[in-house]
Amino acid sequence: MGQTVSSRPQLATGARIGVVTFPGTLDDRDAARAVRLAGAEPVALWHGDADLHAVDAVVLPGGFSYGDYLRAGAISRFAPIMDVLVDAARGGLPVLGICNGFQVLTEAHLLPGSMIKNDDLHFVCREQVLSVQNVDTAWTRLFSPGEHITIPLKNQDGQYVATDRELDELEAEGRVVFRYEGVNPNGSRRGIAGITNERGNVVGLMPHPEHAVEPGFGPDSDAGPRAGTDGLRFFTSVLSALVHA
Numbered sequence: 537m538g539q540t541v542s543s544r545p546q547l548a549t550g551a552r553i554g555v556v557t558f559p560g561t562l563d564d565r566d567a568a569r570a571v572r573l574a575g576a577e578p579v580a581l582w583h584g585d586a587d588l589h590a591v592d593a594v595v596l597p598g599g600f601s602y603g604d605y606l607r608a609g610a611i612s613r614f615a616p617i618m619d620v621l622v623d624a625a626r627g628g629l630p631v632l633g634i635c636n637g638f639q640v641l642t643e644a645h646l647l648p649g650s651m652i653k654n655d656d657l658h659f660v661c662r663e664q665v666l667s668v669q670n671v672d673t674a675w676t677r678l679f680s681p682g683e684h685i686t687i688p689l690k691n692q693d694g695q696y697v698a699t700d701r702e703l704d705e706l707e708a709e710g711r712v713v714f715r716y717e718g719v720n721p722n723g724s725r726r727g728i729a730g731i732t733n734e735r736g737n738v739v740g741l742m743p744h745p746e747h748a749v750e751p752g753f754g755p756d757s758d759a760g761p762r763a764g765t766d767g768l769r770f771f772t773s774v775l776s777a778l779v780h781a
């Protein structure tokens with residue numbers, strides 16, 4: 537074609553990425569910082585908002601929204617912003633649910649299955665290796681298939697469960713996006729750490745990419761210049777997806 541192909545991905549650096557805060561959310565500031573480091577503009581969205589302020593994608597961050605009462609994510613699911621977010625996600629808006637955000641996505645039925653207590657009934661906090669199983673989602677397109685990445689995991693209700701039929705369907709459709717490698721830290725069915733919807737625009741995972749975005753601060757940060765930054769590619773991936781949308 538006579539064109540020089542650049543190995544650098546094109547990113548929608550002017551994009552506006554919403555980060556939702558519920559009462560009890562903890563990691564909204566880190567998520568906003570990750571968005572900024574990826575080159576986009578974070579937009580603070582409040583759980584009581586009735587619209588999404590025309591953002592290009594949304595992050596549901598981690599934490600203990602509504603104190604995890606009833607079940608983690610069960611109350612947040614009824615927040616006013618979720619009405620508009622569910623419709624927008626069904627229409628193709630990229631949405632990433634991290635930990636408590638993943639719990640909210642399952643409660644809102646944007647993703648199948650549920651999260652229950654870790655199998656050993658202890659809070660877990662560790663640097664977790666994951667294998668990337670699906671790079672055809674809005675949030676993983678800059679990873680390589682089978683790549684191992686390390687990002688922090690910290691939760692009490694991280695055991696992913698679903699019916700055998702739902703699990704078989706997820707596997708058959710390639711919708712398992714991440715699996716735990718080395719250890720299964722919470723007893724999740726089939727080692728599942730993250731999944732996507734049919735369209736690949738909605739992704740939920742238990743570990744926290746927004747805590748592994750800066751060299752020198754993330755996991756294994758003494759292991760080389762890019763070490764500790766595996767989480768940043770979630771955010772650059774969506775900026776690349778927005779260019780190609």
Ligand SMILES: NC(=O)CC[C@H](N)C(=O)O
Nearest residue numbers: 598599635636691692693
């Ligand atoms: N880090 C988090 O988001 C914690 C999530 C959740 N509420 C749990 O402990 O299971």
